[in-house]
Each structure stands twice: as C-alpha cells, then as structure tokens.
Amino acid sequence: MIDNNEMIQRQGADKQLGQMSNDFLRLTGKYNYTYNFSWMGRPIIQFPQDIMAMQEIIWRVKPDLIIETGIAHGGSLIFSASMLELIGGDGQVLGIDIDIREHNRVELEKHPMFKRITMLEGSAVDADIVRQVCDFAKNKKSVLVCLDSMHSHAHVLKELALYSPLVTRGSYLVVFDTAIEDMPEGSYPDRPWDKGNNPKTAVWEFLKQNDRFEIDREIQNKLLITVAPDGYLKCVK
Numbered sequence: 001m002i003d004n005n006e007m008i009q010r011q012g013a014d015k016q017l018g019q020m021s022n023d024f025l026r027l028t029g030k031y032n033y034t035y036n037f038s039w040m041g042r043p044i045i046q047f048p049q050d051i052m053a054m055q056e057i058i059w060r061v062k063p064d065l066i067i068e069t070g071i072a073h074g075g076s077l078i079f080s081a082s083m084l085e086l087i088g089g090d091g092q093v094l095g096i097d098i099d100i101r102e103h104n105r106v107e108l109e110k111h112p113m114f115k116r117i118t119m120l121e122g123s124a125v126d127a128d129i130v131r132q133v134c135d136f137a138k139n140k141k142s143v144l145v146c147l148d149s150m151h152s153h154a155h156v157l158k159e160l161a162l163y164s165p166l167v168t169r170g171s172y173l174v175v176f177d178t179a180i181e182d183m184p185e186g187s188y189p190d191r192p193w194d195k196g197n198n199p200k201t202a203v204w205e206f207l208k209q210n211d212r213f214e215i216d217r218e219i220q221n222k223l224l225i226t227v228a229p230d231g232y233l234k235c236v237k
C-alpha cells in the first residue's frame with residue numbers, strides 16, 4: 001500500500017492538479033474569495049486550507065508566542081489566540097499593523113480571546129516597532145512568526161530579515177500571499193505587487209542567504225490550494 005506521505009508527494013507533483021489549483025486561485029480572486037470567512041466572529045482573510053495548516057503547525061509547535069504582521073479585521077489574531085487557548089498554558093499573540101481601524105480595535109478588545117492578544121500600531125519594519133517586538137519576544141521559548149502585511153518584494157524581504165531571528169528552532173516562519181507569483185502578470189493593477197515583485201520572490205532571495213530555514217513542501221503538497229506556496233518555512237537550526 002502506498003502511504004500518505006508518498007501520496008502527498010505525488011499529488012504535489014501532479015501538473016494537472018497544480019494547474020487546477022492556480023486556476024482556482026485566479027478565478028476566485030475575481031470574487032474576493034478570501035474575504036468570505038470568519039473565525040469566532042472576526043473576518044479572517046485566509047483560505048480555509050491555510051487555516052487548517054496553521055492549526056496543525058500550532059498544535060505541533062505549541063509556541064508560547066505567535067507574532068503576526070498584518071492584522072486587518074483581526075481574524076487571524078483571534079484564530080491564533082483560540083488555538084493557544086485550546087492548548088492551554090500562557091501562549092500570547094502579538095499583532096502589528098500600520099493602521100488598526102477603530103471599529104476593528106473595538107471588536108477585538110471585547111472578544112473573549114483578546115486576553116491573549118497584544119496589538120502594536122505602526123509599520124512592521126519601523127525601528128521602534130521592531131524594538132518593541134524584540135522586547136516582547138525576550139525569554140520566550142518557542143516563537144512562531146506569520147508575515148501578512150504589505151506584499152511587495154522589498155517590504156517582505158525587510159520583514160524576513162527583521163523577524164526571522166525571532167523564530168525558534170522547530171517552529172515556522174509563515175509568509176502569506178506567495179501565490180501572487182503564480183498569478184498572471186497585471187493581476188493586481190491597484191497594488192504595489194505583481195509577478196516578479198511579491199512575497200515569494202522575497203522568500204527565494206531570503207533563502208539564498210539564510211540556511212536556518214527550509215521550505216516545508218509537504219504542507220503545500222498536502223493543501224494543493226494555498227495562498228502560501230513556498231511560504232511555509234521551517235526553522236531547522
């Protein structure tokens with residue numbers, strides 16, 4: 001019998017499925033599919049498949065700190081906090097966003113999961129914000145980082161340089177929206193990112209100079225439909 005790992009590898013290498021996954025992303029993008037979901041009442045701008053992958057990672061790693069750049073409505077912060085709540089212990093979530101809208105802040109602050117969440121307002125690459133994040137991460141044993149703010153190559157590369165040292169061995173650095181690279185050129189006319197200038201190109205450049213991280217391809221091969229192909233980076237040393 002063929003075991004699951006081999007099946008996962010084979011489905012990941014299946015060109016027809018790969019094409020179908022890209023088609024799914026491209027076609028659903030027109031309808032803002034990623035805006036259709038919520039977690040415990042807060043809108044979460046993610047694919048359900050990636051949320052499942054994050055659940056598996058959080059359970060496996062059991063981080064005592066999850067750092068997320070890009071809060072938006074806060075659904076991903078609430079998701080991470082709810083996983084830490086289920087695990088038990090004192091795990092905390094730290095979110096950073098350049099613009100925390102008042103109505104989002106109000107809803108987040110009264111959410112039952114907010115007890116595990118701290119939010120910082122400012123650019124994720126601003127020196128003062130980075131200093132506060134580093135202070136927060138001091139003495140934490142297991143740190144997971146998710147990057148989901150501005151998706152241009154230059155910005156993500158900076159976030160990778162600033163936040164990757166905080167990730168602990170065995171944990172993950174998850175870079176969302178790498179799938180922009182797999183979409184046709186000009187798919188985001190009103191955005192400062194495109195094919196050739198996005199989180200995936202930043203990850204590729206980052207990995208040329210950093211041997212602490214490896215792409216965990218089993219995750220993308222398992223999901224098939226993901227906004228983060230080549231974006232699940234495992235910290236191996």
Ligand SMILES: C[S@@+](CC[C@H](N)C(=O)[O-])C[C@H]1O[C@@H](n2cnc3c(N)ncnc32)[C@H](O)[C@@H]1O
Nearest residue numbers: 044045070071072076097098123124148149150
């Ligand atoms: C894709 S949304 C985040 C979605 C959220 N992680 C979720 O899963 O629901 C991107 C967010 O990044 C924020 N952002 C843009 N530029 C930023 C920067 N330089 N630093 C921090 N946040 C930024 C935007 O304000 C926006 O709220």
